[in-house]
Amino acid sequence: MKKYVIIAIVAFTGLCSMKASAQTKIAHINAQALIESMPDYKKAQGDIETFAAGLEKESGSLVEEYNRKMKEFDDASQKTPAMSETMKAVKVKEIQDAQKRIQDYENIAREKIGQKQSELLKPIYDKARKAIEDVAKEKGYGYVIDSSNGLLLVSPTGDDILPAVKTKLGISATAAPAPTKPTK
Numbered sequence: 704m705k706k707y708v709i710i711a712i713v714a715f716t717g718l719c720s721m722k723a724s725a726q727t728k729i730a731h732i733n734a735q736a737l738i739e740s741m742p743d744y745k746k747a748q749g750d751i752e753t754f755a756a757g758l759e760k761e762s763g764s765l766v767e768e769y770n771r772k773m774k775e776f777d778d779a780s781q782k783t784p785a786m787s788e789t790m791k792a793v794k795v796k797e798i799q800d801a802q803k804r805i806q807d808y809e810n811i812a813r814e815k816i817g818q819k820q821s822e823l824l825k826p827i828y829d830k831a832r833k834a835i836e837d838v839a840k841e842k843g844y845g846y847v848i849d850s851s852n853g854l855l856l857v858s859p860t861g862d863d864i865l866p867a868v869k870t871k872l873g874i875s876a877t878a879a880p881a882p883t884k885p886t887k
Contacts, residue, residue, distance in 0.1 A: 727845035729861035735851035737831055737865055740874050747823040754819050758812040765808055769801040834871045838864050 738744050776794045779786060839847050847864065869875070 728843055729846045730844040730864045731848045731850045731861050732865050733851040734849045743827045751820055755816050762808050765805045772798045772801050834868045838867045838871055
């Protein structure tokens, strides 16, 4: 008899846990639309563009040097067709070096822009994530799915918490771009 009571308790507990897990609330949010509607994001994007423009301006002198060397080589080739092979090799090497400096600078500039993006955007992403977590907790959601990536093939029934998160962050509801629907 004791054995049947234990089995009944285990079965009842399993049933209760299945019922509890079946009642987990699911919500979705277009996280990209949220991020893009945040004033901090707009300011960060402007700062990143300004930073990138400054780096591009600096690269202008390298490009000018490369163009100058190419023009000198072309002019020298036309004026003195009998330019020695040694002289041609020296000029070609100078042009190749200038081209390599441009490529190296572009790589460094991309890296610096990436670092600047991380530096400026990480606090914004963290702030948005915290607000999403807070709203999910306040409203009792067990899962929040990001619908911005468009990879949802089937969207579960759930509530869109974008308006609630925007309110939490103090962003007006009209400040966001139109949310995108998940593809089906």
